[in-house]
Amino acid sequence: MLPAMSDAASVDPEDRKIITLARSARARNGVPEGAAVRDETGRTYVAGTVALASLELSALRTAVAMAVASGAMSLEAAAVVSAPGPDAPAEADLAAVRDLGGPGTPVFLADPAGEIRSVTHT
Template identity: 45%
Template structure:
């Protein structure tokens, strides 16, 4: 991962700011550990929260990838993950969309701190 530690929240393009808003709202509504949002190659957005059950554990980004894939999407243009931790597994996004898809990582309040890629 190509990590850059800084406050990346300022001066985000409107499309990426929308992903942050969706990820933040979805995480809060579900009271989940993570929230994520992705934009596919057609400009459609998908937002999800992480799922933690006894027999099912899925990250928010994995849920977003599954939603996009099951909706007929051909790939991803960008992703945002909001979480308390710093370690975000982008393997599912890479499997689906390939290398070099930008992934912005931030805190639950929407402050972004890391720009990474799949």
């Protein structure tokens, strides 16, 4: 966890960027969640919740899938923006980040205003 969740200065600018991208995806697409991940080269992948009759994916699993499909070899960080709810991403979301990012990858969970609610390390 971060020492003070409301202290934006304690968040790395690159991590703040993926939180902002996740916020934008959520707002632009009108979906329950937005997510962004950053790979080992600094590229970012942004996604929203997928809710089709034949396919349902969280925003974070969609962003991880996009990174894998684009050739990412690992993840440096991930962010999810959602309405108030659980204090950590779902275990299936964390598992997807862990599969590509390995243990210790930070996953930021923020509210729609971009305030960080928690940081979980996979």
